[in-house]
Amino acid sequence: MDAQSGDALGRPVSTPTRPAAPPAFHRPVRLDWWLSGRYHSPSTQGTRAYLLFMLRELSSVVVALFLVFYLVQIARLSSGQGAYDAFVATLRSPVVVLFHLIALASAIYHAVTWWQLNGVVMVVRLGSSTVPPRQLVLGGYVLWAIASIGVCLILVGF
Amino acid sequence: MSERTVSLTVMRYRPGVDAAPTPATYTVPFREDTRVLDALNYIKDEMDGTLSYRWSCRMGVCGSCGMMVNGTPKLTCSALLRDLPSAVTVEPLANFPIIRDLVVDIDDFLRKLSAVKAWLIPDSPKAIAAGEYLQTPEQVERYHQFSQCINCTLCYAACPVYGIQPQFVGPAALALAHRYKMDSRDGGWSERAPIVAGPQGVWECEFVGECSLVCPKHVDPAAAIQRTKLSASMEWMRNLVMPWAAR
Amino acid sequence: MAALLVTVHILVNLLVGVGLLGTDTLSYGRLSGLVANPIVKLYLLALFALPFFHAAHRLRGTIRDLGLHADRVVGFLGYGAAIVGSIWALAVLLGVP
Numbered sequence: 001m002d003a004q005s006g007d008a009l010g011r012p013v014s015t016p017t018r019p020a021a022p023p024a025f026h027r028p029v030r031l032d033w034w035l036s037g038r039y040h041s042p043s044t045q046g047t048r049a050y051l052l053f054m055l056r057e058l059s060s061v062v063v064a065l066f067l068v069f070y071l072v073q074i075a076r077l078s079s080g081q082g083a084y085d086a087f088v089a090t091l092r093s094p095v096v097v098l099f100h101l102i103a104l105a106s107a108i109y110h111a112v113t114w115w116q117l118n119g120v121v122m123v124v125r126l127g128s129s130t131v132p133p134r135q136l137v138l139g140g141y142v143l144w145a146i147a148s149i150g151v152c153l154i155l156v157g158f
Numbered sequence: 159m160s161e162r163t164v165s166l167t168v169m170r171y172r173p174g175v176d177a178a179p180t181p182a183t184y185t186v187p188f189r190e191d192t193r194v195l196d197a198l199n200y201i202k203d204e205m206d207g208t209l210s211y212r213w214s215c216r217m218g219v220c221g222s223c224g225m226m227v228n229g230t231p232k233l234t235c236s237a238l239l240r241d242l243p244s245a246v247t248v249e250p251l252a253n254f255p256i257i258r259d260l261v262v263d264i265d266d267f268l269r270k271l272s273a274v275k276a277w278l279i280p281d282s283p284k285a286i287a288a289g290e291y292l293q294t295p296e297q298v299e300r301y302h303q304f305s306q307c308i309n310c311t312l313c314y315a316a317c318p319v320y321g322i323q324p325q326f327v328g329p330a331a332l333a334l335a336h337r338y339k340m341d342s343r344d345g346g347w348s349e350r351a352p353i354v355a356g357p358q359g360v361w362e363c364e365f366v367g368e369c370s371l372v373c374p375k376h377v378d379p380a381a382a383i384q385r386t387k388l389s390a391s392m393e394w395m396r397n398l399v400m401p402w403a404a405r
Numbered sequence: 406m407a408a409l410l411v412t413v414h415i416l417v418n419l420l421v422g423v424g425l426l427g428t429d430t431l432s433y434g435r436l437s438g439l440v441a442n443p444i445v446k447l448y449l450l451a452l453f454a455l456p457f458f459h460a461a462h463r464l465r466g467t468i469r470d471l472g473l474h475a476d477r478v479v480g481f482l483g484y485g486a487a488i489v490g491s492i493w494a495l496a497v498l499l500g501v502p
Binding site: 031034067068071073074077078081084085088091092096100101104107110114144148151154155156 | 408409410411412413414415416417418419421422423424426428430431433435436437439440445449452453456457459460461463464466467470471472490493494497498500501502
Binding site: 021026040041042118 | 171173174178179228229230252255256257262263316318321322364365366367368371372378380381384385
């Protein structure tokens with residue numbers, strides 16, 4: 001099928017139309033994209049970057065699971081001393097200790113990555129200058145430590 | 159001067175001929191200052207003239223030569239071979255359809271640039287005869303970092319959310335929307351908000367952070383997006399509590 | 406956010422569990438006294454509710470990232486669980502005298 005167009009003197013000229021381009025190749029998305037190690041981060045995380053991201057996301061779910069346990073623990077306060085003490089006694093069982101170790105690791109990982117990311121992102125101005133990102137990250141850790149110690153003192157009761 | 163060589167494995171793909179991209183390996187000599195782009199040019203000049211790839215300025219300002227170098231999105235004009243292992247793999251930029259060899263289709267990104275209206279929408283338009291829009295150095299500083307984007311789309315290649323969900327507006331477009339929001343001359347936020355704070359905008363970002371790590375101009379799109387999330391939330395709350403103040 | 410302060414609560418539970426802190430640290434009398442305080446109740450409500458929603462959101466995102474196309478169902482269940490969990494927390498805290 002030719003397109004008709006005239007030349008400078010108006011004489012008919014046939015211009016062949018270009019054939020349609022073949023469709024571009026879409027690389028399939030692999031479901032294990034976060035494990036496959038194909039992506040190599042420029043950071044020290046390298047091929048583990050996406051996996052560490054997934055673990056970071058799941059750490060919030062692990063923390064929530066601990067909170068369900070903790071909610072039951074607090075709820076037992078309404079059930080009398082016997083029921084409460086029986087629940088607290090389970091803290092000593094190896095399974096519960098293991099659960100707490102995993103939950104603690106998740107909570108620490110969550111907090112550390114939280115400050116590493118959000119410390120860099122926040123804009124804190126002092127007068128006309130902005131606080132450098134590294135200081136914000138350190139400041140975040142300090143804030144976390146102070147708040148944690150505060151809660152700890154109230155909870156443990158010194 | 160002893161000649162070092164690198165084994166460069168390049169993904170080749172001829173549309174309409176090949177079923178899928180396949181690797182081809184070339185042994186390329188290099189010196190202290192050879193970049194991956196120079197190696198590609200060597201292959202094209204000396205070994206296989208059919209190799210197709212994009213490049214232009216060869217100095218890291220045009221954004222044309224983005225490719226995956228050993229799995230990392232990089233500008234090949236800036237990637238020195240002496241910093242890489244003796245075997246290097248070069249693939250087309252991830253998360254984009256491949257047109258041919260190392261050339262990808264970035265039309266999706268270009269459409270998103272239009273969708274977020276990545277241009278100045280003056281708050282108080284002035285006629286040209288009225289003179290320039292004036293800004294203090296402090297006002298420029300507030301958006302300058304985000305204006306350095308060269309549209310190289312390395313950030314889209316690094317973003318797993320964009321990889322899974324191509325409807326996501328993506329790091330560079332959202333960073334540019336933020337750039338204009340922070341520009342004292344601009345008044346276009348209400349026009350950009352439905353896309354930027356909409357279903358495929360900033361809220362789809364999961365703050366993986368890789369976009370900012372691969373950005374060759376240190377734009378930090380991740381920071382731009384999180385700050386947009388914060389300002390959009392505050393604006394939402396303000397409109398909720400004080401609807402009369404809505405702009 | 407609130408998820409950052411949960412670390413301490415896990416730690417105290419753990420230390421009691423392995424015996425580095427005596428069980429009277431979490432004794433019925435002490436904890437009842439603490440939780441009776443309305444400010445503590447408010448703190449605990451935030452401590453439970455905020456991470457519940459945070460986790461529901463992250464879980465939905467993770468399911469989406471795994472390409473399972475179940476994120477709407479998981480979202481519904483997750484946010485639903487977060488709402489139920491928060492109401493439960495409120496009921497518990499109001500129920501402790």
